[in-house]
Each structure stands twice: as C-alpha cells, then as structure tokens.
Amino acid sequence: MESGVFLPYLEQFMLSPLVTWVKTFVANDAGMQLDFSELLDGVFLNDIMTQINPSATPQGVNKVKSDPSQRIHNLSLLVRQIKTYYLDNLRQLIMIPLPNVLLLGKTPYCGITQAVLTNSLEILIVLHLHFQCEKKEEYIERIQTLDFDTKAAIAVHIQELTHSQDNMLDLQWLEASELHPDELEVMARNMALHLRRLLDQRDTQLETITELMQEREGVVSPLSSPSSPHSASYCPSMQQQQAGAQQHLAVELADSKAKIRRLRQEL
The missing domain is CATH 1.10.287 (Helix Hairpins)
Structure with a gap:
C-alpha cells in the first residue's frame, strides 16, 4: 500500500509532542528537515542515543538508500543500545514489546499504523532515558522551551512508561540488603x-x-512419493x-x- 494514502496520518504524527521533542535535537545550522523517513531509518535516533551514552557508539549506522538490510541494522543497534543501557545503567528490564525491526526494515510503509506506533515507542523510550542520564538537567531545560501543551503531553507519556511494573521491571531491589x-x-x-x-x-x-x-x-x-527412497x-x-x-x-x-x-x- 502506498505511503501517500496515509500522508495525513503521517503529518499528524510528525506534529505530535514526542516528535516535537525529538526535533529539538536538530541543529539550527544543519539545514536538516526531519521527516518520517529520518526517524524510520534509525540514524537520527541512534545519534540521540549516542548523546545519552557516548561510550557505546554504534558501528555501521549509515543512511538507508535502497537496501532494507541497512535499516534493519540501524534499528537493531538502536534497540540493543536501549536494552543494554536500561539493564547496565538503570538496573531495569524493559517488559513492553520492543520495535519489530524486521517489519520496519522490509515494509516500512506497509501497515503504516504499526510503523508509526513503533516509532512512537522508540522515541518514548529514548525520551525516558534522557531523564535518567547524566545530562538530564540539560534535556529538562530543552523541554522547558516547548509550549505548555507539549510539555504536559510529554509528562503523560513518561508517566505511562515509568509508573507501572508492567512496562519496566526494577532490578535495584536485588542489591538491597533488606526489604520491607x-x-x-x-x-x-x-x-x-x-x-x-x-x-x-x-x-x-x-x-x-x-x-x-x-x-x-x-x-x-503431496510432493513426496512412497516409492522414493529419499x-x-x-x-x-x-x-x-x-x-x-x-x-x-x-x-x-x-x-x-x-x-x-x-x-x-x-x-
């Protein structure tokens, strides 16, 4: 199914609070116009993830041209980095289903609703990481530059992700000497x-x-024959x-x- 059929839906997604937050990472002098394909390819989100954890810069993240395997590679690295950072630095296990990189890699505009929701999840998880990393004060200040409705919506998204053990399993209790x-x-x-x-x-x-x-x-x-010895x-x-x-x-x-x-x- 052609992506043009879903153009209004994509435009609405690109104006959503999560994408508005992501756009704050686009340098003013870069001349870059962030669109859905930029998010879908995983390069830009990997760059944001590198800012969170500079010690784990992914290798082989490149622009996607005509090879879907490159998109799969980019998104796989992003998901792997997110899982590793949560486990090693935040002592948390992600319990919600992670993005289907194979679906997004091979059929990015087929079933566009799934693709958009998957991108929303990726952005939301990276957003949550920003509020727990060492540079969280800087990122909070960046949030403060947005309008009130956008900030309120972002706060709701963070609560949806963090205020339930169904989404994140905290492993810090394993390190506690005693529990009530x-x-x-x-x-x-x-x-x-x-x-x-x-x-x-x-x-x-x-x-x-x-x-x-x-x-x-x-x-x-039906293709096998009883008379065939093999x-x-x-x-x-x-x-x-x-x-x-x-x-x-x-x-x-x-x-x-x-x-x-x-x-x-x-x-």
Whole structure:
C-alpha cells in the first residue's frame, strides 16, 4: 500500500509532542528537515542515543538508500543500545514489546499504523532515558522551551512508561540488603505476573510453530512419493520437526538461564 494514502496520518504524527521533542535535537545550522523517513531509518535516533551514552557508539549506522538490510541494522543497534543501557545503567528490564525491526526494515510503509506506533515507542523510550542520564538537567531545560501543551503531553507519556511494573521491571531491589515485607510482597506479585505473561508468550509461540509445521507438512507431503527412497530424508515427520523445535527452544532456555546466573553473580 502506498505511503501517500496515509500522508495525513503521517503529518499528524510528525506534529505530535514526542516528535516535537525529538526535533529539538536538530541543529539550527544543519539545514536538516526531519521527516518520517529520518526517524524510520534509525540514524537520527541512534545519534540521540549516542548523546545519552557516548561510550557505546554504534558501528555501521549509515543512511538507508535502497537496501532494507541497512535499516534493519540501524534499528537493531538502536534497540540493543536501549536494552543494554536500561539493564547496565538503570538496573531495569524493559517488559513492553520492543520495535519489530524486521517489519520496519522490509515494509516500512506497509501497515503504516504499526510503523508509526513503533516509532512512537522508540522515541518514548529514548525520551525516558534522557531523564535518567547524566545530562538530564540539560534535556529538562530543552523541554522547558516547548509550549505548555507539549510539555504536559510529554509528562503523560513518561508517566505511562515509568509508573507501572508492567512496562519496566526494577532490578535495584536485588542489591538491597533488606526489604520491607510489603515491598517484598509487591515484588513477588509482579514477578509472578511477568512469569505468567512469559509462559503465555511461550505457549503462543509453540502453537504458532506447530501451525507452521502443519502447513509445511501439508505442502510438502503431496510432493513426496512412497516409492522414493529419499522422501523420508527430504520430508521429516511432524514429530521429528516438533522434536527439533523443542530441542532448539531448550537450548535457548538453557542459554537464558546461564545469562540470569551470570547477572546474579555480577549483582
């Protein structure tokens, strides 16, 4: 679907409070007109992220021309930097779904609503980082230059992101020598809710894998012939495919557990 159909929607997005804040990072003498493609390509947001954390300058962030893999690379670096900064510097885990870089990279203007919402999330997360980094006073002053309605809307966005354990999981309690029983109860409840959500996501993914395997089996099976001595090797059974998928998931689970153990040792 052509991007021109959604032009009014894009124009509205580019006038939103979050984008208005992002535009304050455009140098007055740069002659740059920030548009949706500049945000979508990830170069400009990576530049802002570098200002937050200069020690982790991403490598290979370049302008996107005709190669969607460059956009995927740029956005992947941005998401990775955001996750790392939250975990290492703020001791927080991002619980909300992160941007789908594959969708934005390959079909940036297909399903433009998803693209706009994803960009909003990226901008919002970077905005929140600015209020917790070492230069937060400078960035707060920059916010103060905006009009009252824009400042109020930005404040609401920050509250939406930070005032719920459903969005961010604070790990600083792991470093505390002792916790009040009420605080411990709240943390245990939040952890249980997050665990339930992860299990639901796992089950949903397994169901999706099973459905895809069934579709693949339905396509491949008619092509195989009982008389062909190699048909079994070319078309593995449903049980074999499921076993392979479960083994892959088990490896990923073991890797995740190892990362958790290393994190606990560091704490």
